[in-house]
Amino acid sequence: MRFQTYRHLARVATVGVVVLSVSALVACGGPKKEEGQAPGESTAPPEQQAAPAPVPEAAPAPAAPAETGPITLGDAARGKAIYDTYCVTCHGPTGKGDGPAAATLPKKPANHSDGNFMNPLPNEELYKAIKEGGQAIGKSNAMPPWGATLSDEQIKDALGYVRSLATPPYTGPK
Numbered sequence: 001m002r003f004q005t006y007r008h009l010a011r012v013a014t015v016g017v018v019v020l021s022v023s024a025l026v027a028c029g030g031p032k033k034e035e036g037q038a039p040g041e042s043t044a045p046p047e048q049q050a051a052p053a054p055v056p057e058a059a060p061a062p063a064a065p066a067e068t069g070p071i072t073l074g075d076a077a078r079g080k081a082i083y084d085t086y087c088v089t090c091h092g093p094t095g096k097g098d099g100p101a102a103a104t105l106p107k108k109p110a111n112h113s114d115g116n117f118m119n120p121l122p123n124e125e126l127y128k129a130i131k132e133g134g135q136a137i138g139k140s141n142a143m144p145p146w147g148a149t150l151s152d153e154q155i156k157d158a159l160g161y162v163r164s165l166a167t168p169p170y171t172g173p174k
């Protein structure tokens with residue numbers, strides 16, 4: 001019957017594809033291995049692998065270029081304007097953690113004017129906290145991420161201002 005013939009053909013075709021794929025895999029193995037190849041990595045491109053061929057996943061979009069190297073402090077005067085706009089509600093006008101919203105927070109913000117607490121914290125860590133939120137450095141997510149609101153330069157400016165609030169003064173890397 002025609003139906004059975006098609007089924008038979010389909011089966012033959014499937015077997016054929018598998019056999020071809022296997023022989024392709026075998027042909028790719030052995031002495032022709034590319035140099036510098038990571039162990040365990042398949043030599044066969046996705047289309048030669050045994051059926052059903054998995055749809056190759058699209059390469060993930062490249063992440064935003066990571067900040068490399070040490071973070072330098074931005075302009076504290078520009079940073080004050082940013083702080084007064086976005087940060088005082090929680091951190092308070094002088095960074096004491098006494099802004100109007102602070103009382104409602106599950107975790108009270110750190111006192112940015114306390115140099116003994118703030119000065120030992122590296123710029124990289126504070127920059128990351130401002131850009132990606134408190135959770136990014138293992139602190140409370142009550143500290144929101146600002147990376148979508150502020151540019152990297154603005155974050156450095158804000159950090160410059162945060163550093164300027166400290167008593168005793170911050171004397172670490174600028």
Ligand code: HEC
Pocket residue numbers: 082083086087088089090091101105107108109110121126127129130134138139140141142143144146158159162
């Ligand atoms: C919604 C309230 C809120 C706002 C707005 C906010 N913060 Fe925070 N921030 C916090 C809290 C709460 C913490 C403390 C998290 C902890 O200690 O677990 C914190 C922590 C920090 C820290 C880390 C210091 C430390 O070790 O505790 C820095 C730096 C900081 N904030 C800077 C900023 C800057 C700059 C802005 C404005 C761009 C800002 N914050 C806006 C709530 C806020």
